[in-house]
Amino acid sequence: MIRSGSTPIPDTPLGKHRMSREYRMPSSRLARLAKMGRLAGGLASGVVSEGARQLAKGNRPRLDQLLLTPANARRLGDRLSEMRGAAMKLGQLISMDSGNVLPPELSEALARLRDKAHYMPLGQVAQVLENAWGKDWDRDFARFIFTPLAAASIGQVHDAQLRDGPRVAIKVQYPGVRQSIDSDVDNMATLLRLTHALPPEFDLTPLLAEAKRQLHDEADYLLEAGHIARYAEHLGDDPRYELPLTLPERTTAEVLCMHFLDGQPIETLAALPRTQRTQLATDLLELALREVFVWGVVQTDPNFANYRFNPANGRLQLLDFGATRVYTPPFRDALRTLLLSAIDGSEDDLARAAAQVGYFTEDDPLRYRQAFVKVLGIAAEPARRDVPFVFAGSDLPRRMRDALIQLRFHDRFSRIPPADILYLHRKISGMYLLMARLEVALPLRKIARETVSA
Known part of the structure; x- marks a missing residue:
């Protein structure tokens, strides 16, 4: 029998409980x-x-x-x-x-x-599932573990086994999240x-609108299921990657049911031989570039937990597509021009491409535009070299931080980039941190040119 609240669940075929941090989410x-x-x-x-x-x-x-x-x-x-x-x-x-x-x-x-690590107690989880699947939903499961594998800002993920089907990962949305998005942000x-x-010069308004829009998208699990399907179409039969394909008959706006991917944390790649580790890191970077510059379908949350490794078949597993953004062909063209200008162009080329993407306009002071082009030039340094770039131990993050501090505090420019660029920064910085964690050296100029031209 399933009981509500934080009462431990007996170790039965339906579920088992591990003591951890439960917290009843405020739903109204x-x-x-x-x-x-x-x-x-x-x-x-x-x-x-x-x-x-x-x-x-x-x-x-x-x-x-x-x-x-x-x-x-x-x-x-x-x-x-x-x-x-x-x-x-x-x-x-x-x-x-x-x-x-x-x-x-x-x-x-x-x-x-x-x-x-706060997560919903058993009673709240069971109520969400009952609303989605009906009162006797548990009859279809041989096992359902109520302590979640992961808990994020919108929902939490549970491990389960269908009685006559596969092992699945079930993302359950926190009750009341969708209805309270706008008021919570305000x-x-x-x-x-x-x-x-x-800081007084920091304009929060663009972030407020973007946070609301992004959250309404992330709180629609049917939309996330569509992102996974679209991403799978782009990957095709590429043997290097695995996706958690959804079970449409068990997916609603508040419950997302996917095939379970039982891989290892991506950080475990650091223990592999250097040649294998370098190839897998290259595969991850090529994938990120294809998302942005070729497909225009970008999983923008580079949290390490969203990448795993399957040692049984050598494949990289890709998780969590709630924060996926779709970039239009004109914007992808502008980004491609920006990347190629950063790799091979002059400062004037880079300035024109940056303006086209939306980093600044002709109305901005010349001093600001010149300073920001220098920031972009620092960011592009690893891809302007023909030799492999060593991520771990590089002083590039420090120099980028110092340049931005100079721009924002001393030159008093603290403009927030457009949302699409903001999420691109998130993707790039996440990839950089992952490559540094894996301690790899990659020929970025070669990888970027080949991927973008493809």
Whole structure:
């Protein structure tokens, strides 16, 4: 018998429970608003406590210094991890592009959102599945493990075995997430403004609209199933990759049922012989380039957990297509021109291509345009060489960070790129970190030219 709440599940054929961190997700708008209100109250309490401590020391701190103390930053991160959904996603979006302009306490709190382990208790999971499949849904399963394999901002993934079918991975959406997206984003933005967490010149408006649009897409699991199908068409019979193909008859807007891929974490590639590791890393990089420049179907979440390795057949396994973006042919052409200009062109070529993509316009100051072209030139350095680029230990990330800090803090330019570019940055930086983790050296100029011309 399935019981609700956090009561342990007996070790039966239907399910088994491992003690971990359960948290009942607030499902109604009122409950989520109350959670945000308690967060605001907690931050205010932190202000009073910190203010008293500072005054006792003879200091006269500013309000913004009191609002974003390390303790308040931890409160913010903890409450967002409990709410999941839109508030958590907005925090991730801000940290994705803005780590260099945020206070370090807030950057650390937002970065930790990716690793929080709160998940729904059995009762909530069972209710979502009953709404999707009917009251007796469990009769179709020989096994269903209620403790999730993974928990993210929109839903969590469970391991299960159909009674007369394959082993499956089932993504279950947190109740109330879809209905609260717009209000959660607006409430979170208000909180960030009140705490003065962002520099005054940092325009949050474009991120708000993008967070809402992206979240509405990610909360539609039928749309994600379509992304997987489209991606499978592009891959064709390429033997290097595996996808978690969906079971359409068991997929709804809130429940996504896929074939289970039982691979190893992608980081395990680091233990393989260098030749094999280099080939697999090349396959990953070529795939990312094909997504952006050839197909225009881009899985934009480069979290390491979204890539796995199957040692039985040597294939790379690709997971989680909720954050997939589709790039139009004209935009792909502009990106292709930008890449080729970065590899082989002059600074003038690069400036024209960057303007076409949308990094800046003719109305922007010349000094800003020239400075940003230099930033793009630094980013392109590894692909301008004919020798393999060694990712691990390179000073490129530090020099990129210093150039952006110069641009944003000293030159006072903190424009947020258009959303499509923002997610492209996310893809590229994720690939860079993965290549550095795998300790490979790759001929980037050769790989980029061959992939883009294909």
